[in-house]
Amino acid sequence: xxxxxxxxxxxxxxxxxxxxxxxITVNDSIPVVGGMEQWRSEAIQKVIGFSRLEPNWDSHxxxxxxxxxxxxxxxxxxxxxxELLPAPRIVPSSGGGCHFExxxxxxxxxxxxxxxxxxxxxxxxxxxxxxxxSQMDLTAxxxxxxxx
Amino acid sequence: MADLRPADDATIxxxxxxxxxxxPAPDAVIPVEGGGYRPHSGSxxxxxxxxxxxxDLGSLSTPEQTRDRGADGNFHVVMLSAEAVRxxxxxxxxxxxxxxxxxxxxxxxxxxTRPNPNGDLEGALTGGEYSRLARIxxxxxxxxxxxxxxxxx
Numbered sequence: 001x002x003x004x005x006x007x008x009x010x011x012x013x014x015x016x017x018x019x020x021x022x023x024i025t026v027n028d029s030i031p032v033v034g035g036m037e038q039w040r041s042e043a044i045q046k047v048i049g050f051s052r053l054e055p056n057w058d059s060h061x062x063x064x065x066x067x068x069x070x071x072x073x074x075x076x077x078x079x080x081x082x083e084l085l086p087a088p089r090i091v092p093s094s095g096g097g098c099h100f101e102x103x104x105x106x107x108x109x110x111x112x113x114x115x116x117x118x119x120x121x122x123x124x125x126x127x128x129x130x131x132x133x134s135q136m137d138l139t140a141x142x143x144x145x146x147x148x
Numbered sequence: 149m150a151d152l153r154p155a156d157d158a159t160i161x162x163x164x165x166x167x168x169x170x171x172p173a174p175d176a177v178i179p180v181e182g183g184g185y186r187p188h189s190g191s192x193x194x195x196x197x198x199x200x201x202x203x204d205l206g207s208l209s210t211p212e213q214t215r216d217r218g219a220d221g222n223f224h225v226v227m228l229s230a231e232a233v234r235x236x237x238x239x240x241x242x243x244x245x246x247x248x249x250x251x252x253x254x255x256x257x258x259x260x261t262r263p264n265p266n267g268d269l270e271g272a273l274t275g276g277e278y279s280r281l282a283r284i285x286x287x288x289x290x291x292x293x294x295x296x297x298x299x300x301x
Contacts, residue, residue, distance in 0.1 A: 046175070049297020057295075058171050059219040060195045089175035091188045095197075099190020101178075110189055110279060114197075122275045127283050129276030 039087035040077055047073045050092045058094045065096050065115075072117045073098045079138055084146040102145055109145045111138075149267040153259045156239040160256070162231035165206025166240070167214040167254075168192055168285065170224040172294040177224070177287065187226045189275075189282035198264060200257040200271035201281070203228070205242070209254035211289035218250035225289040232284045233258060238277070 053064035065073070073090075080088070088100040088111075096115040101108060108124035121141050123130040136144070168187075170176055176191040194201055204214045211225040230240055239259040245252040258281070260273030273281075 046297060052297055053295075058195065059169065059223070062195055089178060089188055091173040091176050091190045092171065093190045093193050094171075094195035095193075097190075099188065099193070101175075101188055101190070110275070112190060112275065120275060122279060124279060129279045131274060131276040 037082040040080070040082055043077050043087060043090060044074050046090050047077070047098060050098065053092060057092070060094055062094045063096050065092055065098050065113075068117050069096060069098060069113055069115060072113050072119070073100075076100070076111065076113070076119070076138070081139075081142055081146070085142060104145050107145050109141055111141075149263060149269065151269045153239055153269050153271045154241050156234065157241045157256075160205065160230055160240050160242065162229070162234070164230040164240075166228040166230060166233065166256070166258070167204040167206060167209060167211055167288070168202075168226050168228070169214055169219070170226055170287075172222065172224050172291050174294060174296065177290075180286070185287045187224075187282050187285050187287070189279045192226065192282055192285065193278050197262070198270070198272045200259045201273055201278075202243075203240075203256050203258055204252070204254040205256050207254075209252075213254070215289055215291070217252060222291045222293055222295070224287055224291055224294075226285040227288040228281060228285050233281070236277075236280050236284070237261075238281075239271075 047070050050065045051067075051070060055063055057064065085102055085104065088102045091099050093099045093112065098113045100111040106126050110122040110124065112120045112122075114120065121136070121138070123141065123144060170187050170191045173188075173191070176188045177185045178188060180186050192201070206227070211227070215221055215223045215225045233240060241257050241259065243255050243257045245255045257271060258273070259271035260277040261269055262272035262274045262277070264270050264272070
């Protein structure tokens with residue numbers, strides 16, 4: 001088995017954008033064109049719902065994932081190529097993180113957002129984790145997952 | 149790199165059941181081909197990434213005791229076999245909790261190979277090791293009230 005250092009670490013590109021624009025209001029009477037896929041909307045709602053976890057939700061003293069963790073998780077979900085991949089399975093992780101699993105055929109991708117918002121990714125093929133230390137950005141990881 | 153982990157405890161038999169408490173998030177239960185359900189690998193990670201994985205020995209604890217001990221019982225429980233865990237290269241040691249408000253004579257540890265900052269092995273697990281364990285774990289007890297985002301935990 002290989003070391004933790006072999007686990008892929010992933011960072012967002014520098015052009016990550018803010019979703020919050022002070023001073024701008026939304027006119028709800030204008031219909032939205034080009035909606036979000038249902039799975040993505042539901043996944044974002046799950047992440048938002050983690051804010052409702054009570055202190056000690058895991059019986060080990062953990063807090064709910066912080067706003068920063070949840071925002072990082074939502075940024076991640078917005079980058080998933082929805083036309084290629086199914087909905088991820090999402091759980092809160094002890095310590096205040098979020099953990100995602102995608103499955104496509106015999107390939108799986110696990111992405112962990114740590115409490116300090118670090119992102120770690122793990123590829124799994126035929127049930128065997130690949131901890132080879134290779135560095136792949138998120139786009140490459142999703143392409144790997146979808147390219148069966 | 150020094151291996152500071154204790155030796156595997158041979159007094160824990162191969163057919164020992166190892167129980168792990170799991171928070172009942174909706175996505176924590178994953179159907180397995182051939183039947184049964186496994187946990188999400190993020191659901192079995194402990195709070196502290198630099199520590200071994202906590203388990204209960206089935207010879208000293210029922211799944212329900214693991215689910216309820218020191219908590220409100222609103223958890224699921226998964227089971228691993230000691231034999232399967234060892235076949236993946238892990239060590240298992242006893243670690244009974246005798247002091248504090250919640251004693252647990254069944255408490256034990258699975259020791260992995262995640263190195264500490266000095267490169268030494270103290271028993272923490274890598275992400276891949278948690279992933280391997282999640283794939284051989286199976287649910288044996290469910291809470292009747294899984295958590296939903298609309299409710300508190």
